[in-house]
Amino acid sequence: xxxxxxxxxxxxxxxxxxxxxxxxxxxxxxxxxxxxxxxxxxxxxxxxxxxxxxxxxxxxxxxxxxxxxxxxxxxxxxxxxxxxxxxxxxxxxxxxxxxxxxxxxxxxxxxxxxxxxxxxxxxxxxxxxxxxxxxxxxxxxxxxxxxxxxxxxxxxxxxxxxxxxxxxxxxxxxxxxxxxxxxxxxxxxxxxxxxxxxxxxxxxxxxxxxxxxxxxxxxxxxxxxxxxxxxxxxxxxxxxxxxxxxxxxxxxxxxxxxxxxxxxxxxxxxxxxxxxxxxxxxxxxxxxxxxxxxxxxxxxxxxxxxxxxxxxxxxxxxxxxxxxxxxxxxxxxxxxxxxxxxxxxxxxxxxxxxxxxxxxxxxxxxxxxxxxxxxxxxxxxxxxxxxxxxxxxxxxxxxxxxxxxxxxxxxxxxxxxxxxxxxxxxxxxxxxxxxxxxxxxxxxxxxxxxxxxxxxxxxxxxxxxxxxxxxxxxxxxxxxxxxxxxxxxxxxxxxxxxxxxxxxxxxxxxxxxxxxxxxxx
Numbered sequence: 001x002x003x004x005x006x007x008x009x010x011x012x013x014x015x016x017x018x019x020x021x022x023x024x025x026x027x028x029x030x031x032x033x034x035x036x037x038x039x040x041x042x043x044x045x046x047x048x049x050x051x052x053x054x055x056x057x058x059x060x061x062x063x064x065x066x067x068x069x070x071x072x073x074x075x076x077x078x079x080x081x082x083x084x085x086x087x088x089x090x091x092x093x094x095x096x097x098x099x100x101x102x103x104x105x106x107x108x109x110x111x112x113x114x115x116x117x118x119x120x121x122x123x124x125x126x127x128x129x130x131x132x133x134x135x136x137x138x139x140x141x142x143x144x145x146x147x148x149x150x151x152x153x154x155x156x157x158x159x160x161x162x163x164x165x166x167x168x169x170x171x172x173x174x175x176x177x178x179x180x181x182x183x184x185x186x187x188x189x190x191x192x193x194x195x196x197x198x199x200x201x202x203x204x205x206x207x208x209x210x211x212x213x214x215x216x217x218x219x220x221x222x223x224x225x226x227x228x229x230x231x232x233x234x235x236x237x238x239x240x241x242x243x244x245x246x247x248x249x250x251x252x253x254x255x256x257x258x259x260x261x262x263x264x265x266x267x268x269x270x271x272x273x274x275x276x277x278x279x280x281x282x283x284x285x286x287x288x289x290x291x292x293x294x295x296x297x298x299x300x301x302x303x304x305x306x307x308x309x310x311x312x313x314x315x316x317x318x319x320x321x322x323x324x325x326x327x328x329x330x331x332x333x334x335x336x337x338x339x340x341x342x343x344x345x346x347x348x349x350x351x352x353x354x355x356x357x358x359x360x361x362x363x364x365x366x367x368x369x370x371x372x373x374x375x376x377x378x379x380x381x382x383x384x385x386x387x388x389x390x391x392x393x394x395x396x397x398x399x400x401x402x403x404x405x406x407x408x409x410x411x412x413x414x415x416x417x418x419x420x421x422x423x424x425x426x427x428x429x430x431x432x433x434x435x436x437x438x439x440x441x442x443x444x445x446x447x448x449x450x451x452x453x454x455x456x457x458x459x460x461x462x463x464x465x466x467x468x469x470x471x472x473x474x475x476x477x478x479x480x481x482x483x484x485x486x487x488x489x490x491x492x493x494x495x496x497x498x499x500x501x502x503x504x505x506x507x508x509x510x511x512x513x514x515x516x517x518x519x520x521x
Contacts, residue, residue: 002057004133006203010051013210017044032087039079043210046072050207057134059125063115066122070112074105077151080183084158088165091157101154108147121147128202135202148194155183182213243331246317249324251275251287263331266303276329291329298334309338365439367417368424376438380448380499383436387450387492394492395457397447398506399423399464402484404443411475419473419483426467430460446503457489 017040024040027033049069056062078101085095108121115121120143125136163180189209192198243260245253252275256264264279277284281301290297291314299310310331317326363375371379380396387394401407401423407416424439427447431437436448449457464485473481490505 001055001061002132002134004054006133006135007051007054009205009208009211010047010054013047013207014044014051016211016213016215017041017047031089032083035079035083035086039076039083042072042075042079044072045069046076047207047210050204054135057127059127059136062136063122063125067112067115070109074109074147077154078102078105081154081158084162088161090161090165104146104150108143111143115141120144130202137202152187155187159183182216185209185212185216242333245276245329245331246326247276247329248326251277253279254326260331263303267301291327300338308333308335310334368420368439368445370424370428370445371436371438373438373440376436376440376446376448377499377503379436380438380502383448383450384492384499384502392451393453394502395449395452395454396490396492396502396506397449397457397460398440398488398490398503399427399445399447400441400486401443402486403482407481411473411481415473415475415481419481422468422471422473423464423485426464429467430463440503444507446506454489454491461487 021037021040021044024033024036028037046069049065049072052068053062053065056065081101082095082098085091111118111121118141120141122138122144123141124139128135128137159180186206186209189205189207189212193200193203193205240257240259243263244257245260246255248254252273267280275284276282277287281303282299286297286299291312296311296313299312301308301310311334313330313332315328315330316324317328318324363371365372370376383394386392401419404416404420407419420443423445424437427437427445431447432449434450435452436446438446438448440446447460449460468483468485471483473483475481488506488508490502490508492502
């Protein structure tokens with residue numbers, strides 16, 4: 001064993017990995033967090049084995065230390081590759097099939113552990129002395145080239161994917177670039193060590209690269225970089241749940257994102273190059289007129305036999321000269337919201353109908369459909385107040401069926417009710433807009449007439465008489481029944497007159513009639 005300063009790069013890499021490991025572990029739930037945790041653990045394992053190799057002065061000891069390093073050596077490239085793909089969201093198909101990456105690392109580890117039987121990884125080695133330091137130079141076997149270039153390939157693809165994603169993202173770019181610098185530094189150190197005729201072929205500089213990489217990671221993770229996933233604009237559009245269609249100046253679809261292709265596929269073929277109204281069940285006029293260069297409209301489309309709702313936003317596209325070159329349409333589905341609104345509207349309409357029915361039951365007489373006495377008096381009070389403010393003239397016509405008791409006794413309640421309904425229908429047919437009709441007693445009706453002269457009231461009474469004379473009410477034996485009605489009229493001509501006194505005055509005028517005015521038989 002030997003104590004040497006050449007152990008410091010490996011120990012430094014080990015220290016950096018162990019210091020960063022808890023920090024990354026706390027962020028393991030972030031995209032790529034688990035892969036970065038495995039990567040740092042593998043670097044720590046690799047650096048620890050490398051430090052152990054620098055302490056040994058025998059070939060057997062150095063070979064043993066080299067074998068101990070290889071679990072970390074084979075994991076590092078794969079872990080970095082998967083970290084880059086998970087962190088950026090690139091090459092998703094490849095990431096989803098990550099077990100396909102394992103055979104070469106697994107074979108490499110098995111060859112390293114059994115190298116003394118075949119020499120495929122290390123064909124030979126010899127000790128060299130550099131000053132007081134006992135190092136070694138290795139003659140690598142054929143499989144080492146496979147392992148080396150496979151590792152370089154994984155690191156290069158992952159780093160390029162990360163670089164592409166970071167350059168497309170405008171946020172935190174400088175800090176994130178430090179993440180890319182880390183593997184580049186480690187890779188550069190490894191290339192110097194493995195280069196032909198390297199002046200330091202006796203010392204693996206990869207741990208020194210890990211020290212520099214650890215410094216870069218320390219600066220990058222200072223701002224919790226793992227929580228700031230880089231998203232390129234292209235990736236955002238591809239991953240959008242909303243359907244995006246890019247239209248040319250002639251209205252044809254130039255491009256669409258996967259969500260747009262799925263939407264068009266629900267109606268038919270999803271092929272670019274066709275007009276959007278051929279891909280979706282939207283009238284051409286709607287697309288050309290309602291959806292201008294910058295507009296938002298709500299549309300209904302029937303897709304696969306089902307009504308769906310969409311909010312469509314349009315944005316204009318211009319070429320470098322500032323001229324119109326097309327539009328981008330974004331379709332956001334609002335079907336659930338639309339259905340909820342429909343259900344709420346239906347419930348509101350049902351509630352309104354129920355309220356109207358309740359109001360009818362409370363305010364209308366169930367037999368004649370005229371206002372009940374209480375509702376009639378309330379509305380008459382309001383009309384009287386308005387008439388006093390505006391100076392309008394009001395007249396109240398009161399009518400009473402004098403022989404209601406006789407009709408009940410001789411013809412029965414059904415015939416008596418028939419007479420009451422006929423009177424109410426006649427009065428309703430003569431009622432003008434703004435007039436109020438109410439049933440104020442068992443045999444009494446009241447008609448409040450706005451801006452009506454005495455002559456108009458008289459014509460109403462005469463028309464009622466003619467209508468009753470045309471009606472023929474008969475008992476069960478076919479005999480014609482007499483209908484006797486008395487009437488009274490009162491006018492709103494005093495400032496202190498209200499609905500109750502007006503009705504009282506009208507009823508008083510009714511009682512003053514010596515004989516019934518109408519006698520239809």
